[in-house]
Amino acid sequence: MGWRKLVVPAMVLAAAWLPGLGLADQACLSCHGSVEDAKAAAEALGVQLAPGELGRLVVQLEKGSVHESLACTDCHPEAEEVPHPAGMGRRNVCLSCHEDAGNELQRSVHRDPLGQGFFRAPCWSCHTAHDVRPAKDEASSLAPQNVARTCLQCHNKQEYLVGVHGHGVQMAGLDLAATCVSCHGGHGILPGSDPSSTVARQNVPATCGKCHHRVTKVYLASVHGRTLAAGNRDVPVCVDCHAAHDILDPRLPRFRGSSPEMCARCHADPLLAAKYGLRAEVFDTYVADFHGTTAELFRAVTPDQPLNKAVCYDCHGYHDVESVREVGTELVQKRLLVRCQACHPGVSERFLSAWTAHYAPDKNRYPVIYYVRLFYQLIIPSTIGFFLLYIAVDVWGRRRRG
């Protein structure tokens, strides 16, 4: 057995002439350069290794790593001893230089609960272990087009790839489009439930506003944005309408067609409506109207056909939604006429009552509609009731006569 102990140092010496590397590094690669070398070395040392472990011992060094100037033993000083001492892997070697990043990570959702540097996502799961490159290098695991792949190793959020941001980065080649880290941060990622997280409800507008700053300004001045700033958690933030990961291009017919349902998620909710003194029938009255009927059938049947009928935001605005109560009926009616004329040129104030302003007609509001409806509510059951009664008598008479 004794001679075997000489094999490894002999291999180290034999490898010393490998060009381009420091003498010591060449020595390391004589065992860690390929799976075969590692296997031979493990056999020589009489160490039992599982096939997966074998692969992890192989180090492939390529040009361009930020750590190119470092020697193996700068990070793995214990490795100078051959065979290597036990327990070498039980230390986060990155932290000896990158203490700040480690501290930041320890405050994040990826922290080590025991505080010993065994992070849930250790440095190398994102940065890779040896081939660490700057993000502007296309081969980096954290280059914009590679960020999603890196995070998706653990996180099941493939829908990001079909959203506008994922599509922008991957298909359109936009380095500016948001990747995971643009919104969630890098080392200091916090869960959305943490109030200081970049994706906590209150902070979502500011996070999106890093790129979409003018939209965010408009949103923050709207009834939704102002209420959010006042600490309310019921109002929609960017992601409630646009989604967080599978963001639909808002220019698509599908977005427009499904937008009434999107608003209805809150505005047709009887509990929310009662809480804020709103009327939950706004959605049903919209669908009962010609525009809403069309939008509803488009959404359900032909969602990708362009819809040219007015949806909620055509009258109420997008990011600049205002409270109808605050604006006042008079101004709303004045603006409504302008909105109607945008699609129906030439209509006058007389036309405005063709839109019943989300009200179901009653005796005082839109009485003509109310009485016509009442007429049919009476005439249909009475006529059909009379028909059925007469038919019943006729059937009875015919059966009786045989």
Place this chain on the structure above:
Amino acid sequence: MKENKGIRRFSRWQVFQHGLLAVCFTGLALTGLPQKFPQTTWAKGLVLLFGGVERARFLHHLLGTIMALQLLWHAIELLWLHLVRRYPLTILPRSADIRHFFQQIRYNLGLEHTPPQMDRYTFVEKIEYLALIWGTVLMVGTGLILLYPVRWSALLTGEWIIAAKVAHGGEAILAVLSILTWHSYFVHLRHFNRSMFTGYLDEAAYAEEHPLELARLQRGELPKKAPVKFGRLLAFLVLCGVLLAGSILLLVWLRSSVPQL
């Protein structure tokens, strides 16, 4: 009047008109009702079958136009037959119809021994005919309001346009339910009356439902066409001209653009 076929009740032209009307009515109901109940699944399924709401609307407008033309044609035909050829308007209700109605009920209840002796059109048919005419006039009228809402807003307030929509939908429900109850029972379930498809009704059914007319036919008293007289022809032409010119003017007005303010 062939023996095996029964007695001729409707002309081929009437059979064709009824067939066209039945196709239009069914098509209008299938393309129209989903628009009244857009949130239901069956409505969405039907619209899907038509290939989208825009195509369902196109079919609805097309069939509605055919039905409106049928109504116009029917008016002209009535004018010709009644005004020029002096046919009696046997389909209009008379006081005898009310008597027949109560007598039929008493007969069904066993309070009367003989059923009412009715002529060419029974009160059952008269009710249906008048409902059809009234319903078609209302549906064409409200339909034209819905088809050109902006044009009509020159005359009506918006509220009336929505009222027209409510009436259009209400009348549609009434019409469909009437067909499913009254019409289905009397011409399909009570006994299957094929006369609107073949033109002929068998003698037994004729004797039961139209004994007075049958007796007249058997006596050889066929309805007579009066000779065309110049004065009557002129009146007919003037009335037809007014009707057609009115329809065309209405259409021209509807299709003209609204003056910009």
